[in-house]
Each structure stands twice: as structure tokens, then as C-alpha cells.
Amino acid sequence: MSSVSKSASSSSDEDVELRRGPWTLEEDTLLIHYIACHGEGRWNLLAKRSGLKRTGKSCRLRWLNYLKPDVKRGNLTPEEQLLILELHSKWGNRWSKIAQHLPGRTDNEIKNYWRTRVQKQARHLKIDPNSAAFQEVIRCFWMPRLIQKIRGSSSPSSVILSQNLAIASRPLINHSSLPPQVSPQENVYTSETTNNLDHHVKNSSLEHSTSPSVSSSESMNISHMTQVSEYPIEAMGNSHDYNTFLKGGCYNVDNISYDMETFNISSVEFENSIGGCHVSQSNWIDNEFGDSFWNMDELWQFKQLQERGT
DNA sequence: AAAGCTGGCAACCGCTGGACG
DNA sequence: TCGTCCAGCGGTTGCCAGCTT
Numbered sequence: 001m002s003s004v005s006k007s008a009s010s011s012s013d014e015d016v017e018l019r020r021g022p023w024t025l026e027e028d029t030l031l032i033h034y035i036a037c038h039g040e041g042r043w044n045l046l047a048k049r050s051g052l053k054r055t056g057k058s059c060r061l062r063w064l065n066y067l068k069p070d071v072k073r074g075n076l077t078p079e080e081q082l083l084i085l086e087l088h089s090k091w092g093n094r095w096s097k098i099a100q101h102l103p104g105r106t107d108n109e110i111k112n113y114w115r116t117r118v119q120k121q122a123r124h125l126k127i128d129p130n131s132a133a134f135q136e137v138i139r140c141f142w143m144p145r146l147i148q149k150i151r152g153s154s155s156p157s158s159v160i161l162s163q164n165l166a167i168a169s170r171p172l173i174n175h176s177s178l179p180p181q182v183s184p185q186e187n188v189y190t191s192e193t194t195n196n197l198d199h200h201v202k203n204s205s206l207e208h209s210t211s212p213s214v215s216s217s218e219s220m221n222i223s224h225m226t227q228v229s230e231y232p233i234e235a236m237g238n239s240h241d242y243n244t245f246l247k248g249g250c251y252n253v254d255n256i257s258y259d260m261e262t263f264n265i266s267s268v269e270f271e272n273s274i275g276g277c278h279v280s281q282s283n284w285i286d287n288e289f290g291d292s293f294w295n296m297d298e299l300w301q302f303k304q305l306q307e308r309g310t
Numbered sequence: 311a312a313a314g315c316t317g318g319c320a321a322c323c324g325c326t327g328g329a330c331g
Numbered sequence: 332t333c334g335t336c337c338a339g340c341g342g343t344t345g346c347c348a349g350c351t352t
Contacts, residue, residue, distance in 0.1 A: 020321080020322075021321075021322090021345095022321075023320090023321090041338085042337085043338070044337070056338085057322080057323090057337095057338085057339090058321075058322075060338075060339085061320085061321065061322080062320090064339095065320075066320080093341065094340090094341090095340075095341065096340060107340075108319085108341095109319085111341075111342085112318070112319055112320085113318095115318095115342095116317065116318055117318095120317085
């Protein structure tokens with residue numbers, strides 16, 4: 001269990017016995033209380049003064065990953081999963097940068113999700129998880145399913161979010177790496193009208209500002225949107241206003257123009273078009289993205305098509 | 311029922327870069 | 332400019348609950 005070790009870099013005056021391993025309730029209480037009184041930061045000082053026999057690093061980690069009030073617990077939502085996949089394809093293992101776009105989620109949590117869930121699929125496919133091939137599998141199989149899952153849920157906030165995510169889920173990979181059957185025009189998601197989205201955005205903002213009983217999930221989604229919005233704005237280059245951007249319904253990435261009116265998140269045609277490979281909608285949607293998320297036979301088929309294409 | 315195995319997650323470790331003297 | 336300290340980051344480890352045999 002938790003062990004005690006001599007401080008490796010102990011000062012001469014106090015050779016403190018440092019605790020390691022799982023935190024106890026008493027330690028948590030002590031840390032929370034200290035931060036409530038003195039605030040975060042200066043972790044080494046905090047560690048010394050709070051009476052905790054922990055390193056400053058350990059205190060910081062415990063606070064940021066577990067004790068901080070806005071840390072969200074529980075499973076990642078499909079929206080969050082989709083965002084992680086998308087942002088990872090853009091930034092790689094920049095966990096803390098990715099975490100900044102998922103309010104309440106820590107870099108540690110995202111990193112664990114990636115290693116335990118996503119990389120597991122890569123292992124099953126015998127693909128290097130950092131390879132372009134695996135990124136393509138994520139984009140062509142996993143993300144459309146997450147989007148479909150999001151659309152399957154009926155709450156307005158998730159509709160808003162899913163549409164934002166559709167924007168965030170713009171193609172990042174070079175189209176030349178797609179199977180030859182897929183043209184850039186086919187490799188897009190289509191969405192419902194962007195005016196609708198704008199309407200939802202405004203309504204949500206209104207709810208947020210006027211309703212004292214706004215749920216934490218709604219609140220999260222709204223703040224989430226605010227943060228996510230940086231992403232498409234960044235992508236659109238010269239547009240100054242997100243809403244204007246949405247109304248305009250068009251943005252440009254990597255010299256490829258995307259017409260929002262042609263996005264199709266329902267993705268049935270999309271997935272059918274990938275490598276001419278039909279993907280059944282069987283079990284993934286009912287399994288909370290568990291192990292049966294992937295149809296392995298079809299993924300193998302896709303993988304082989306990819307290999308032939310290169 | 312018990313032993314072994316596996317996956318998920320909390321925590322630790324080592325490195326890096328910025329701030330400051 | 333150099334050295335030291337510190338916070339933060341990403342990689343890795345190890346514990347443990349749940350599952351399988």
C-alpha cells in the first residue's frame with residue numbers, strides 16, 4: 001500500500017519521511033483546507049506548511065487531477081471522445097493542450113483514455129497507433145460513429161455540441177492518402193442548417209444567463225462550446241465572429257473549402273463510401289463504445305484496402 | 311470458490327523550460 | 332551568462348476491481 005520513503009533531496013535540517021502511494025481521506029482534507037485558506041500554487045511551500053508528508057509535486061497532482069472542485073468524474077461522453085480523437089490527430093500527445101478543450105477533464109484522464117481505449121484498438125489491428133493509417137481508421141470509422149451516437153441523443157445541447165464537433169472534425173489528413181474511391185467531396189460530414197445551430201447557440205446562452213437552475217451538463221456544454229469555438233475560428237482564418245462564421249456556413253482549411261450545407265453527420269453515405277466498404281451499424285451504438293465498438297472484419301478489410309492503395 | 315488474468319486509473323518519475331538572483 | 336528552483340508535461344508503473352477459467 002502507501003509507503004514511506006526518505007526524501008531523496010532532503011534538506012540538512014529536516015530529513016522528512018515522505019509518504020507515497022494512495023492518498024488518505026485525512027490527507028485530502030488537509031490539502032483542501034490548506035488550498036481553501038492559501039490558494040493554489042507554490043506547491044513545495046504548500047507541502048511543507050500544510051503538514052502533509054508529500055512532495056509538492058504529489059500535492060499538485062492530487063489537487064489538479066482529483067480534488068479540484070471542477071474536475072469531472074465518470075465516463076467520457078461521446079462528444080468528449082470525439083473531441084479527443086480530433087484534437088489528438090491535430091496535436092498528437094499534447095495531453096494538457098487537449099485537456100484545455102475539455103472542461104473538467106484532466107490531461108491524465110485523457111492520456112489514460114487514449115492509452116487504454118484507443119491504443120488498444122490499434123494493437124488489435126496491429127497498426128502503429130501513431131501511424132497515418134490508424135489516424136485514417138479513426139477518422140473513417142470511429143469518428144462517424146461517435147457523431148452518429150451524438151446525433152442519436154435528443155438533447156438540444158448535444159445537438160449543438162455535435163454540430164460544433166462536426167466543424168472540429170474537419171478532415172485533417174491529406175486527401176491523397178485516402179483510398180482512391182474517396183474524393184475530397186465525399187470525405188465531408190454534412191450537417192443540418194447552420195441557422196439552426198446559431199439559434200441553438202443563442203438560446204443556450206440565454207438559458208445560461210437567465211436560468212439559475214441550469215444543469216451542470218448544460219453549463220459544461222456551453223462552456224465547452226466556447227472553448228471549442230476557438231478551433232474552427234482558428235481554422236477559418238480571416239473570420240472574426242463565430243456566429244458569422246456559422247451563418248456563412250463555410251470555412252477553409254488547408255486550402256480546401258468546406259461548405260457547411262454539404263456536411264453529413266448522419267454519415268451513412270459517408271461510411272459506405274469509404275473504400276467501397278460497407279460498415280454495419282450493428283453493435284457499436286448499443287455498447288457504450290466498449291470492446292465491440294469496432295467491426296474488426298471490416299476494419300481489416302479497410303486496412304488492406306489502404307495497404308493496396310499505398 | 312479460488313486462482314489467475316486483464317483493464318482502468320491514480321500516482322510517480324524524469325525531463326524541460328521559464329523565472330529569478 | 333550561469334546556476335538554481337519550481338511548475339508543468341508526458342511517459343511509465345503499480346495497485347486493484349472485475350472478469351474469466
